[in-house]
Amino acid sequence: xxxxxxxxxxxxxxxxxxxxxxxxxxxxxxxxxxxxxxxxxxxxxxxxxxxxxxxxxxxxxxxxxxxxxxxxxxxxxxxxxxxxxxxxxxxxxxxxxxxxxxxxxxxxxxxxxxxxxxxxxxxxxxxxxxxxxxxxxxxxxxxxxxxxxxxxxxxxxxxxxxxxxxxxxxxxxxxxxxxxxxxxxxxxxxxxxxxxxxxxxxxxxxxxxxxxxxxxxxxxxxxxxxxxxxxxxxxxxxxxxxxxxxxxxxxxxxxxxxxxxxxxxxxxxxxxxxxxxxxxxxxxxxxxxxxxxxxxxxxxxxxxxxxxxxxxxxxxxxxxxxxxxxxxxxxxxxxxx
Amino acid sequence: xxxxxxxxxxxxxxxxxxxxxxxxxxxxxxxxxxxxxxxxxxxxxxxxxxxxxxxxxxxxxxxxxxxxxxxxxxxxxxxxxxxxxxxxxxxxxxxxxxxxxxxxxxxxxxxxxxxxxxxxxxxxxxxxxxxxxxxxxxxxxxxxxxxxxxxxxxxxxxxxxxxxxxxxxxxxxxxxxxxxxxxxxxxxxxxxxxxxxxxxxxxxxxxxxxxxxxxxxxxxxxxxxxxxxxxxxxxxxxxxxxxxxxxxxxxxxxxxxxxxxxxxxxxxxxxxxxxxxxx
Numbered sequence: 258x259x260x261x262x263x264x265x266x267x268x269x270x271x272x273x274x275x276x277x278x279x280x281x282x283x284x285x286x287x288x289x290x291x292x293x294x295x296x297x298x299x300x301x302x303x304x305x306x307x308x309x310x311x312x313x314x315x316x317x318x319x320x321x322x323x324x325x326x327x328x329x330x331x332x333x334x335x336x337x338x339x340x341x342x343x344x345x346x347x348x349x350x351x352x353x354x355x356x357x358x359x360x361x362x363x364x365x366x367x368x369x370x371x372x373x374x375x376x377x378x379x380x381x382x383x384x385x386x387x388x389x390x391x392x393x394x395x396x397x398x399x400x401x402x403x404x405x406x407x408x409x410x411x412x413x414x415x416x417x418x419x420x421x422x423x424x425x426x427x428x429x430x431x432x433x434x435x436x437x438x439x440x441x442x443x444x445x446x447x448x449x450x451x452x453x454x455x456x457x458x459x460x461x462x463x464x465x466x467x468x469x470x471x472x473x474x475x476x477x478x479x480x481x482x483x484x485x486x487x488x489x490x491x492x493x494x495x496x497x498x499x500x501x502x503x504x505x506x507x508x509x510x511x512x513x514x515x516x517x518x519x520x521x522x523x524x525x526x527x528x529x530x531x532x533x534x535x536x537x538x539x540x541x542x543x544x545x546x547x548x549x550x551x552x553x554x555x556x557x558x559x560x561x562x563x564x565x566x567x568x569x570x571x572x573x574x575x576x577x578x579x580x581x582x583x584x585x586x587x588x589x590x591x592x593x594x
Numbered sequence: 595x596x597x598x599x600x601x602x603x604x605x606x607x608x609x610x611x612x613x614x615x616x617x618x619x620x621x622x623x624x625x626x627x628x629x630x631x632x633x634x635x636x637x638x639x640x641x642x643x644x645x646x647x648x649x650x651x652x653x654x655x656x657x658x659x660x661x662x663x664x665x666x667x668x669x670x671x672x673x674x675x676x677x678x679x680x681x682x683x684x685x686x687x688x689x690x691x692x693x694x695x696x697x698x699x700x701x702x703x704x705x706x707x708x709x710x711x712x713x714x715x716x717x718x719x720x721x722x723x724x725x726x727x728x729x730x731x732x733x734x735x736x737x738x739x740x741x742x743x744x745x746x747x748x749x750x751x752x753x754x755x756x757x758x759x760x761x762x763x764x765x766x767x768x769x770x771x772x773x774x775x776x777x778x779x780x781x782x783x784x785x786x787x788x789x790x791x792x793x794x795x796x797x798x799x800x801x802x803x804x805x806x807x808x809x810x811x812x813x814x815x816x817x818x819x820x821x822x823x824x825x826x827x828x829x830x831x832x833x834x835x836x837x838x839x840x841x842x843x844x845x846x847x848x849x850x851x852x853x854x855x856x857x858x859x860x861x862x863x864x865x866x867x868x869x870x871x872x873x
Contacts, residue, residue: 272777280692280777281696282692284689285688285689285692285693287684287685288685288686288704288708289704291748295744298726299718301722301725302718302719302721305722359612362612369612373612378855379619379620379623379852382806382851383623384851386826387844387847390827391622391623391625391844392622394626394840394841395622395625395626400629400638401625402621402625437619442863443867443871446863446871446872447871449873450873481871492713494715495714497716497808502808502827515715516716523717523724524720524721524724529721529725533722536715536717536718539718540715543714547713
């Protein structure tokens with residue numbers, strides 16, 4: 258990271274030292290105030306969790322950790338946690354495999370590939386809730402295309418998103434439809450910035466396509482793909498729009514994820530304390546997972562910086578205990594933009 | 595880089611696989627556009643053989659008989675998204691520049707706090723904010739929406755612009771200072787023009803994400819500040835569902851972000867990865 262201490266810059270006009278030292282703080286003050294303005298309601302919400310505050314109970318009393326023991330001991334939480342994790346793992350896996358596959362196919366730069374590449378990001382620009390609406394219509398047995406397509410390939414008895422399994426399956430499909438392009442464009446950027454020489458050497462050595470992919474392409478591409486995987490996995494843990502629009506958490510509670518659950522508690526039934534307790538549990542989990550993933554990303558990128566030819570511009574590693582959730586360093590492409 | 599080329603058969607297989615993926619990727623778009631052009635009689639019948647009509651768009655926009663609230667939702671989306679982007683720019687540009695050019699106490703914490711907003715589950719803020727908004731009279735208001743949309747736009751603006759600023763050699767400003775420019779002049783006349791394409795791309799990307807947001811207007815507005823994403827879903831919930839109208843509304847809600855995306859293709863990789871990947 259190219260940082261210069263203010264003192265290292267010879268100044269044309271003579272400004273007193275204390276004003277130079279103060280400058281970055283002045284520049285950052287509005288952003289800090291905004292953070293405080295967002296964090297204030299968050300802490301207010303954390304305070305809700307030790308009360309029994311709801312629309313029906315506007316004069317709440319202190320209940321200690323009762324909300325947590327209640328919710329941690331309920332099937333509701335564990336069911337929605339299982340649904341959330343299953344959704345996140347399934348969607349992220351499908352998107353990663355498909356996205357990397359599409360990137361490899363587009364990288365060949367055939368005429369067809371160049372034409373289609375322009376259309377790659379179309380689904381990505383559709384609002385998730387609109388994507389859910391579109392797919393809801395496509396999946397309707399009496400309106401959409403899914404039933405006739407399935408009938409054409411000999412699958413009958415299709416009933417839309419009626420069953421629990423079908424509802425989950427199609428939620429993953431919609432998420433994959435929307436976000437596979439996200440993984441694909443990051444992977445494609447990575448592929449196009451990989452150095453040539455290792456591949457030429459592999460070709461000279463007579464390595465076949467699969468060996469080249471396994472031993473060269475994938476390891477070198479991993480820092481790029483990992484950024485996409487982390488973004489997707491973290492987003493899937495808080496999925497709301499796609500599930501709400503497609504199944505509203507149903508049938509029954511088959512697709513009720515943690516955020517859908519908290520929504521029902523806090524907004525539909527106006528039980529603020531219980532909803533907030535749900536969310537705090539989810540938030541802690543998200544935070545912990547992001548911390549682990551980002552540490553791993555930092556290690557991967559540092560290793561990549563060791564073997565790649567390109568210079569790596571990175572932010573200094575977060576101090577231990579600093580809030581995490583960021584790509585620790587920037588993966589520097591070799592500038593083919 | 596080059597891969598050793600598979601044979602001709604491999605090439606045909608690869609093209610077929612590509613076509614298969616893009617069929618899956620684009621069919622829903624074709625379907626929804628077709629459905630939006632169908633008359634009431636056609637909407638549940640034959641699939642692609644029909645006489646297209648613009649009647650649904652006229653109905654949604656209230657151009658025919660009857661009155662449509664859709665334009666009001668459109669305006670609300672526009673005001674909230676543009677407002678959110680402007681506030682993020684005014685607050686975010688100085689912060690991004692400070693984070694790129696200085697090391698100062700708390701700069702890391704500020705950056706990571708902003709990034710944690712991007713990964714935080716929205717309801718963690720919405721639940722208390724909903725209660726506070728009711729008390730403050732900000733519920734269902736533009737101001738309330740613009741404030742909460744900072745969660746979406748602000749991390750994007752600061753992180754991406756910081757990556758653009760760090761790409762510029764600091765010698766540029768040093769040279770300007772030696773020439774007698776003040777710090778402010780150096781920034782406005784030298785630095786800002788160089789990152790202008792980046793700023794424009796960040797603006798459009800932040801606008802797209804604000805426009806596409808659903809959970810904030812869904813939970814914190816009821817009518818006055820309700821946006822197109824919320825009304826699109828409300829169309830589906832009517833007692834007498836007109837699928838072709840729902841489709842027309844959906845197409846119109848998707849058009850602005852889709853058109854804007856055409857202008858930022860170059861910066862999309864960097865933008866979507868918060869500056870972590872540069873192409």
